[in-house]
Amino acid sequence: MFARFVDRPVLAGVISVLITLIGAVAGLTLPIAQFPEIAPPIINIQATYPGASAQQAYEAIAIPLEQEINGAQNLLYINSTSNTDGSVSMDATFEVGSDLDAAAAEVLTRANRAEAKLPPSVNAQGLEITKSSRQRLGNIVLYAEDGAPYDELFLANWAETQVIKPLRRVQGMGRIVNFSNKRYAMRIWLDPLKMEALGISPGAVTTAITQQNAQITTGTLGKPPVDQATAFELQLVTQGRLRQPEEFGNILLRANPDGSVVRIRDVARVELGSEQYGVRSSFDGAPSATLGLYQNPDANAVQVMDGARATMVDLAKRFPPGLKYKIALDRTEFVKEAIFEVVRTLFEALVLVVIVTYLFLQNWRATLIPAIAVPVALIGTFGPMALLGFSFNTLSLLGMVLAVGLVVDDAIIVVENTERLMDEGMAPPEASREAVTEVAGPVIATTLVLAALFVPVAFIPGLTGKLYNQFALTIAISVMISAVVSLTLTPALCGLILKHRETDAKDESRWRAPLRRFNAGLEGASRRLVAAIGWLTGHIALVAIVFVLFAAVTVWMTMQRPSGFVPDEDQGYFFADVVLPKGASVARTDRMVDRVGEALREIPSVEHTIGVTGRSILADAIAPFYGFQIPTLKPWGERDQSVTDVIATVQKHFKHDPDGQIRVVNPSPLPGLGSRSGLTLELQDRSGTGGLKLAEAAQRFIAEMEKLPSVGRAIPTTSYGVPQMRLEIDRAKAEQLGVPLQNLFDALGTYVGSSFVNLFNRFGYVYQVYVQSEASGRRTIEDVEALTVLNNRGEPVRVGSLIQTHFVTGPTAVLSYNTYPTIEIAVDTAANASSGTAIAAIEALADSKLPSTYAVEWTDVAYQEKIAGGYAPLIFGLGTLMIFLLLAGQYESLRLPFVILLGTPIAIFGAVGFLAIRGLALDIFGQVGLLLLVGLAAKNSILLVAFAEDLRKQGEDVLKAAQDAARLRMRPILMTSFAFIMGSVPLAIASGAGANARVSMGTVVIGGLLVATFITLFVTPTFYVAFERLLGKPAASQEHESAAPQPAE
Structure with a gap:
């Protein structure tokens, strides 16, 4: 045909x-992407309980929401972080491939059912529910040129009003995090002494603001129906929400009988300030507004980031003088570089294949x-x-x-x-x-x-x-x-x-001498191969025993080889999380973050640094003693150090720093699955033993984990040892002095914690109004004790007379995983250990050491690795079965497919052996290579068996057919195998962006095919002869032989 x-x-x-x-x-x-769409869809829920502690936010917000959302269709896991500023961030993670819109709708419905259980102040601000992803695209920073009059508050709000809105419209853009988090707010700073002198309570201030800063609708004059037609309809308007600090200062608190009045400005200072003051952002050490860009799970990262770049170019045309921006981190640069490296490898492979082809064809x-x-x-x-x-x-x-x-x-x-x-x-x-x-x-x-x-x-x-x-x-x-x-x-x-080859003097030229020697070597090898097959078929029992031992060694080597999921890569940046002693102030943390940034910028391979104070990028938590730096490295071709080398330098520099701990980690190799490389373990309190006991159990478990040979270090991302001051309220005395407890709670919550009152409009945005004491009323516990609260008779009563104080400890943040309180532990494997080995060892340790009241679960990359490990045997088994069935149908035989597939353990032996020589784990790229090797090994065996079968049909003896097939097919088998091997060499020796994945796969296929090619040339013909003699049919009759075409010798 x-x-x-x-x-x-x-x-x-x-x-x-x-x-x-x-x-x-x-x-x-x-489109261009680093990976297919592998990030699990995430629905993120944000809420804030002003003035609440982490534990209070967890109990008031996280628990009701988790109880409702848990059990949603296709939900993998749900986790939340409740912070010391009263904010709660919750992620509901769904199975890969889930309908994101349907998931968002279900989460919204379930969250609405929980609203009745939430505090009024939380409902007043609302829940923010967004389709999200942990797949970081990059960071954009806004900064002021030298001499430009822009502080961090201005930069953060310019970003909020002028930059974030258009960026959200970029197709595929997910959430945008303003790390500065300094949204404008109307701040009413109360003076406790003036409040006491004038007999004004904090509740009176918040009530007055609520009543006088309200959106008012007044209707229309002459609007039908009316009994007498009017010439005009006039809309009645009046001032509703206030806008300027002066207007809030004029809010009336009390009108006295003598005609005098008390206004807010008489007891407070009013300014356009910030919602919070606990987070600071910097770029190369200078104040900045830092935006973290995340994509939607189903979006293409390169296209989204290209859209963001184009948007910023357009926006920059309207920036005020001296305001600049920079895309300080673009993760898609790594994607593009990695794709470029693979494309270059593709061309290198093509050239090498052509060279090998010429070597054999000449x-x-x-x-x-x-x-x-x-x-x-x-x-x-x-x-x-x-x-x-x-x-x-x-x-x-x-x-x-x-x-x-x-x-x-x-x-x-x-x-x-x-x-x-x-x-x-x-x-x-x-x-x-x-x-x-x-x-x-x-x-x-x-x-x-x-x-x-x-x-x-x-x-x-x-x-x-x-x-x-x-x-x-x-x-x-x-x-x-x-x-x-x-x-x-x-x-x-x-x-x-x-054309026919010419055998003239040209053929005898000097440059062809190596080719003649190459041909002579192949002919000699062919003769020795034929002789070896004859000897092996005469000692088939010995061959079978050796093969069985060989297969057993292969199984043992595969089981002993450390397993992994995805290797870490040099992505051009890393994280340096800064953790100061518990209870350290923001100012102290800020100095430490700046010092870390200065040290990082002195490293030749570092190009820029993004610093944030008051937030942990690894724990995803907010606390005054947290901070981080994101160093971005120079392009791969402009530096000699890999990201691993730079991380080692930073770790050595800050190893014994007296001021704090620096946790330096590589980002996750799989976009959208966690923020860091390594394993993430959740130690859960399943029986409600309490945070302190959970923390103690975590410390004991971490100490045991770090004794494991496969574990390098284990670090809890949160802690329960943060100093706190507990107030014990003397309720009997409050009753005796006529102080309603609600008045006391309102006073403490407003003066110390700050009270969210309502909203105001400005710059085309809606902002929040907060009431809080001046710093003089909340610096120390003595300041708090000096505050006063009004009793039922309007008399001031010292807060100190109603409370007793003592020091306690509490959490930096309260974490929950699958509705249980948890402590998240970041685990780094030992230098020569794989993630799969570490996971198995930690699970065995948990089974033997943890009390029944606690349990461990994996999340992010480790969770997916656990699932993937269960599918690997199924994939190999089904793939091999499909080959067997197809060959059985084609050859109408069950023995021939069995002979053909005997090359599989040989290929796996070579692959695992080469991994061991290079000290590599059997990760998912290696597993994909092994799957391919099953087909490659079968392909070579098919060429031998199919040719031998044709010769058998022509009447040849089974041994002669096997020997002739090996002699005639050896050259094309070697040619095709070495073409494939040489085409894979650029993978095995790759460097640069995304190199580790290529190295893993290249090592497997080269090692497996190299070993399989040589051994199957001997083993496949030998077993073919053995099975044909034992189970096969005799050769075709002489009549058939004479009618059949004869193969050329």
């Missing part, structure tokens, strides 16, 4: 041109044919990729790199067979027809085997399926297109291009 294309080269060319054109057009539409005409066929197959792959919704990402492009060595195989097989027949005297067109007829069966069989191998991958759910899917299907598509090209275009080109 395919021989006709030798006589119709134009048709063959048209087919390939159409394949190339469709692929090229589709390739222009494919004919530039013959080499040209695969060099034409490979780009057609690769470019043609883009068409189906576009139909399937794929992108140019690390996995799909890695699939194409490996496909270079696969797609060239089919063309090489056709060309090599054609040349062999031409050497036997056939003309090129005749040889092309005969060659494609002979190899069409094996080519189709190997193509179907590789396609069948990856079919089960398409049905694997969740993140594991997403990671395998695009890689596997890209290879399957490219191999199928390659088969079409090899059976249509390749024979046509063979008939047109190939």
